[in-house]
Amino acid sequence: MKALVYRGPVRKEWADRPMPTVQAPTDAVVRITKTTICGTDLHILKGDVPEVVDGRILGHEGVGIVEEVGAGVRNFKVGDRVLISCVTSCGKCEYCKKGMYSHCEDGGWILGHLIDGTQAEYVRIPHADTSLYPIPEGLDEEALVMLSDILPTGFEVGVLKGKVQPGDSVAIVGAGPVGLAALLTAQFYSPAEIIMVDLDDNRLEVARAFGATKTVNSSRGNPVEAVLELTEGKGVNVAIEAVGIPATFDICQGIVAVGGHIANVGVHGKSVNLHLEKLWIRNITLTTGLVDTYSTSMLLKTVIAGKLEPKKLITHRFPLSDIEKAYDVFENAAKERALKVILYQ
Numbered sequence: 001m002k003a004l005v006y007r008g009p010v011r012k013e014w015a016d017r018p019m020p021t022v023q024a025p026t027d028a029v030v031r032i033t034k035t036t037i038c039g040t041d042l043h044i045l046k047g048d049v050p051e052v053v054d055g056r057i058l059g060h061e062g063v064g065i066v067e068e069v070g071a072g073v074r075n076f077k078v079g080d081r082v083l084i085s086c087v088t089s090c091g092k093c094e095y096c097k098k099g100m101y102s103h104c105e106d107g108g109w110i111l112g113h114l115i116d117g118t119q120a121e122y123v124r125i126p127h128a129d130t131s132l133y134p135i136p137e138g139l140d141e142e143a144l145v146m147l148s149d150i151l152p153t154g155f156e157v158g159v160l161k162g163k164v165q166p167g168d169s170v171a172i173v174g175a176g177p178v179g180l181a182a183l184l185t186a187q188f189y190s191p192a193e194i195i196m197v198d199l200d201d202n203r204l205e206v207a208r209a210f211g212a213t214k215t216v217n218s219s220r221g222n223p224v225e226a227v228l229e230l231t232e233g234k235g236v237n238v239a240i241e242a243v244g245i246p247a248t249f250d251i252c253q254g255i256v257a258v259g260g261h262i263a264n265v266g267v268h269g270k271s272v273n274l275h276l277e278k279l280w281i282r283n284i285t286l287t288t289g290l291v292d293t294y295s296t297s298m299l300l301k302t303v304i305a306g307k308l309e310p311k312k313l314i315t316h317r318f319p320l321s322d323i324e325k326a327y328d329v330f331e332n333a334a335k336e337r338a339l340k341v342i343l344y345q
């Protein structure tokens with residue numbers, strides 16, 4: 001089969017690889033019908049995730065059709081259409097029993113990281129019963145690819161950890177796919193204001209179309225002052241960080257209101273300065289974490305009911321065999337006006 005293979009920092013190759021097979025009775029092999037590229041794949045290609053070895057097939061998102069199941073798989077059979085979670089979980093270990101699937105002792109984020117991933121014609125999914133979700137008949141597969149990673153991430157690590165409440169003022173710093181997923185799912189809770197902060201006017205325009213009440217371009221002027229001005233000097237109840245650099249974490253520290261929450265979603269490569277000398281007296285809460293995907297079934301129901309339209313995040317489509325072209329577009333997201341790209345076969 002063909003797959004997108006990591007060849008060490010900066011290098012990738014659309015190459016021939018052996019067909020994955022069932023290795024444990026709880027495995028399934030899935031034929032990928034749709035997959036996508038994540039910002040994290042770009043981090044890997046930059047060499048930021050050194051545990052990813054030369055030869056690894058990338059990708060941790062996708063939907064497909066079950067091709068083969070091990071003797072221990074109970075919930076799925078050959079021919080079933082499935083959504084693949086970016087987090088693999090055994091369902092049995094101490095962490096899984098607490099709902100912290102991202103720390104599963106025999107799983108977690110392993111796809112396209114520690115084992116071969118979904119940017120391929122076929123993928124092996126360990127612990128299939130607890131790591132795949134059945135796709136109901138007639139549902140749009142493209143929309144569901146957004147449920148593998150970015151929607152649970154924006155919702156669980158941004159909206160839920162940030163404790164967005166009705167009437168709140170919320171600021172989301174970073175209008176990439178993850179920030180926009182937080183924007184879409186924050187609206188379940190009817191906040192009064194959602195202020196989106198980014199450097200890219202196109203993404204801010206998209207954010208307004210997706211329900212942001214106000215936008216701030218942080219490349220022009222001081223974004224902290226701009227957000228304080230929009231909130232009568234009080235700041236926001238919830239500041240969601242969806243970039244992963246010191247500058248944007250600083251914006252969140254500067255705009256969080258008394259009693260507010262900073263929900264950090266971004267993956268940071270460098271340490272940040274925590275301004276405890278200013279924040280201690282403001283009764284704030286700071287949260288962070290890796291997505292657990294415990295909300296996937298609930299999000300799937302909101303998509304089925306038409307309350308959530310994740311398809312809006314898709315801007316480009318390519319056949320899977322053109323994945324290198326798709327990477328070029330995704331790597332130049334601002335110029336290409338790209339959010340999520342779909343690869344299909």
Ligand SMILES: NC(=O)c1ccc[n+]([C@@H]2O[C@H](COP(=O)([O-])OP(=O)(O)OC[C@H]3O[C@@H](n4cnc5c(N)ncnc54)[C@H](O)[C@@H]3O)[C@@H](O)[C@H]2O)c1
Pocket residue numbers: 038039040043149153157173174175176177178179197198199200203218242243244245247248264265266267268289290291
């Ligand atoms: N915690 C988790 O479990 C988890 C899961 C998935 C992704 N992530 C992380 O979430 C973050 C966002 O992911 P994404 O795919 O949306 O990334 P992305 O790169 O597509 O989006 C980041 C956005 O931040 C904007 N930005 C950059 N510098 C800025 C600044 N100084 N001020 C304001 N905006 C700025 C960019 O213009 C871009 O729109 C990444 O760090 C990613 O690794 C975390």
Ligand SMILES: [Zn+2]
Pocket residue numbers: 038039040041060086149150
């Ligand atoms: Zn991802």
Ligand SMILES: [Zn+2]
Pocket residue numbers: 089090091092093094095096103104105106107
């Ligand atoms: Zn487990």
